[in-house]
Amino acid sequence: GQQVMQIPQYQHVQEGEDFTTYCNSSTTLSNIQWYKQRPGGHPVFLIQLVKSGEVKKQKRLTFQFGEAKKNSSLHITATQTTDVGTYFCAGPNTGNQFYFGTGTSLTVIP
Amino acid sequence: ETGVTQTPRHLVMGMTNKKSLKCEQHLGHNAMYWYKQSAKKPLELMFVYSLEERVENNSVPSRFSPECPNSSHLFLHLHTLQPEDSALYLCASSQGGRNYEQYFGPGTRLTVT
Numbered sequence: 001g002q003q004v005m006q007i008p009q010y011q012h013v014q015e016g017e018d019f020t021t022y023c024n025s026s027t028t029l030s031n032i033q034w035y036k037q038r039p040g041g042h043p044v045f046l047i048q049l050v051k052s053g054e055v056k057k058q059k060r061l062t063f064q065f066g067e068a069k070k071n072s073s074l075h076i077t078a079t080q081t082t083d084v085g086t087y088f089c090a091g092p093n094t095g096n097q098f099y100f101g102t103g104t105s106l107t108v109i110p
Numbered sequence: 111e112t113g114v115t116q117t118p119r120h121l122v123m124g125m126t127n128k129k130s131l132k133c134e135q136h137l138g139h140n141a142m143y144w145y146k147q148s149a150k151k152p153l154e155l156m157f158v159y160s161l162e163e164r165v166e167n168n169s170v171p172s173r174f175s176p177e178c179p180n181s182s183h184l185f186l187h188l189h190t191l192q193p194e195d196s197a198l199y200l201c202a203s204s205q206g207g208r209n210y211e212q213y214f215g216p217g218t219r220l221t222v223t
Contacts, residue, residue, distance in 0.1 A: 004152070031209060042200060043153070045211040088153065097166075098208040100145075100153035 004101040006089060012107045019079050021104035023072040023089035030092045032065050032072040037103075038085040046074075079108045113137045114215035116201050122221045123191065131186040131218045133201030141207050142184040144176060145200040147217070153200070159184060160207055191222045 003026045013019050023032065031050045035043035047056055049065035049072065056063045062075045072089050089101040114135045123129050135142060144156040158166035159178040173195075175187040184201055198219050202212040 033211060042214040042216050043202075043212075045213065048211060090153075092208050096208070098155055098158075100155075102152045 004089060004091070004099045006087075006101040006104050008104055009102065010105045010107070012109060013079050014109050015081060016078050019076040019083070019106055021074050021087050021089075021106075023074075023101050025070045025091070025093070025099075027093045028069050030069075030094060030096075032069075032089055032091045034063060034072075034074055035088045035090060035100075036085045037088065041085075043088060076106075079106070081108050081110055084108050113213050114201060114203055116199075116215035116218050118218060119216060120219045120221075122223060123188070124223055125191060125193070127191075128187070128189040130188065131199055131201075131220075133184040133186075133215055135182055135184075135201075135203040135213070135215075137203060137205070137213060139203035139205045139213070140181055141204045142178060142181075143202040143204075143208075143212065144184065144186050145202065145214075147198040147200055148196075157186075158208065188220075191220075193222050196220055196222045 006021055006023050031048055033048045034046040036046055037043045047063050052069050053067045054065045060077045064073045076083055086103045086105045088103045092098045117132045141160045143158050146154045146156055155168055156170045157176040162178050162181055173190050177185040198217045200217045201215040204210045204212045
């Protein structure tokens with residue numbers, strides 16, 4: 001069945017280090033959305049990518065959608081303690097079924 | 111953030127109880143969703159309502175029964191639940207369906223004893 005896997009599952013970084021999470025789908029996605037969930041909170045929408053190979057930036061965050069629309073990445077430059085949380089990718093496949101990724105939990109050590 | 115509200119925030123119920131979760135969105139959206147978030151598992155989409163009609167039911171056991179009386183309100187009726195149903199239940203809404211950003215409520219933390 002459809003799977004959307006993210007690696008790594010957990011990441012601990014020193015404040016100021018960079019961080020990357022990778023999202024891989026077993027099937028083509030129509031678009032990719034990224035969400036952040038703070039500890040004890042709920043997912044909050046960050047961004048959506050639609051086009052093959054698309055790259056978008058939000059301050060220290062860079063999002064990329066793969067050419068085959070089956071993978072994506074989120075890169076954070078110079079992490080801060082406010083970046084702590086779990087980052088999820090999500091998206092509908094061509095059959096319009098919607099899946100969330102397994103998530104990457106980021107811990108930033110001050 | 112008060113765009114999507116959920117009540118109650120915490121619920122403890124026995125396996126023979128009947129309870130309901132409520133979600134209300136104040137964003138003027140036309141689609142609403144129920145998700146289940148368990149420890150160490152991805153968010154699972156349970157139900158999707160678009161324009162008040164259920165458009166998706168992802169093999170959810172019949173002990174979960176959704177209701178969408180209008181585009182602003184969504185309920186999840188619970189009866190004879192199992193301990194493995196203990197989880198965080200999240201409601202979300204969007205404008206235009208799942209191809210668009212979803213706004214989540216704070217969730218209801220459900221414990222089944």
